[in-house]
Amino acid sequence: MSFSVHDVARLHTGSLHSCYQMPLPYNCGLTVQTVEDERLVESGWHVLSSARSRGYATEAAEAVREFARELGVDHLIAIIRPNNVASQRVATKIGLTLEREVHKNGGPALIFGADLSQ
Numbered sequence: 001m002s003f004s005v006h007d008v009a010r011l012h013t014g015s016l017h018s019c020y021q022m023p024l025p026y027n028c029g030l031t032v033q034t035v036e037d038e039r040l041v042e043s044g045w046h047v048l049s050s051a052r053s054r055g056y057a058t059e060a061a062e063a064v065r066e067f068a069r070e071l072g073v074d075h076l077i078a079i080i081r082p083n084n085v086a087s088q089r090v091a092t093k094i095g096l097t098l099e100r101e102v103h104k105n106g107g108p109a110l111i112f113g114a115d116l117s118q
């Protein structure tokens, strides 16, 4: 299936807008990010502080990873600060592994990723 990063950008705009209007304590979705001049599809996740440590982020991230696979995304990443242990744990639990460390948005960032085409 032919897939463009612009498709994700459109989906992102629609899905996050919808997400924020739902009474859910979390959101999770796809965005397009530039990492060292490369355009990559990222999954991001956020849970309200009052609802953390109940598995919501992991459950949502798993669903979004499968959604990305169905869309035809070959490679999915997560960009995570080195001190964000909880987010790194979410990434690991959904099968992403540490690929490299970069400088992004004013500080160090870890790039976790996985090939979805296999």
Ligand SMILES: CC(C)(COP(=O)(O)OP(=O)(O)OC[C@H]1O[C@@H](n2cnc3c(N)ncnc32)[C@H](O)[C@@H]1OP(=O)(O)O)[C@@H](O)C(=O)NCCC(=O)NCCS
Pocket (backbone or CB within 6 Å): 044, 045, 046, 047, 048, 051, 052, 053, 054, 055, 056, 057, 058, 059, 079, 080, 081, 084, 085, 086, 087, 089, 090
């Ligand atoms: C990161 C975040 C989404 C995790 O949400 P969550 O719903 O608490 O995550 P889960 O309940 O699915 O837990 C995932 C794993 O992280 C672990 N974890 C949760 N909080 C942790 C912490 N403060 N330190 C270390 N590990 C932590 C959990 O124990 C779990 O691992 P386990 O199953 O091996 O025990 C949430 O902390 C958050 O919204 N943070 C602010 C936004 C953010 O940082 N987003 C990510 C940007 S890259």
